[in-house]
Amino acid sequence: MMKFVILSALVATAVAFPQGYEAPAPSSGQSRIANVPVIAIVRDDRISGNDGSYNVDVETANGISYSESGTPGATGAIASSGRFSYTAPDGTPVVLSFVADENGFQPQAAHLPVAPEFPHPIPQFVLDQIAFAEEQRARGIVEGAPSRDSVSAPSRSYGRPQ
Numbered sequence: 353m354m355k356f357v358i359l360s361a362l363v364a365t366a367v368a369f370p371q372g373y374e375a376p377a378p379s380s381g382q383s384r385i386a387n388v389p390v391i392a393i394v395r396d397d398r399i400s401g402n403d404g405s406y407n408v409d410v411e412t413a414n415g416i417s418y419s420e421s422g423t424p425g426a427t428g429a430i431a432s433s434g435r436f437s438y439t440a441p442d443g444t445p446v447v448l449s450f451v452a453d454e455n456g457f458q459p460q461a462a463h464l465p466v467a468p469e470f471p472h473p474i475p476q477f478v479l480d481q482i483a484f485a486e487e488q489r490a491r492g493i494v495e496g497a498p499s500r501d502s503v504s505a506p507s508r509s510y511g512r513p514q
Contacts, residue, residue, distance in 0.1 A: 394412060403423075407420070407421045408420045408434075416436070417436065420432055429453075433449075436448055444463075447462075448461040
């Protein structure tokens, strides 16, 4: 009886298991998510080297392009560089070039924000206050700042946990 139950379970599993993969239905130009238009990939070239190097070039039908290449760097990490471009919703062309290596990600583009220059020199009275505070700190007068002579050694009264 037990063998019959096990055999029945195996047969039911085999019948329920998908027997192949059917190709998806042709697209109507809209994705299945929120009626977003499907954009064709015009070019997708990818090359991988055995040493970890690579090249990627992708272009879409709506004008987005992406290009990146990478090689093993001096520290063993991959050093990569590339660029991407697209047209912003207001019609402005956007181009960004980048390098990513042991110094981090370093983008370069005209549209990236830049820290503003300081609008004016630091007033002399502020510089005088900073100098005065440094002088007091050096002499140990500043409240809450211990002088060099008043700093005690670490406590040695704590033992190892038992």
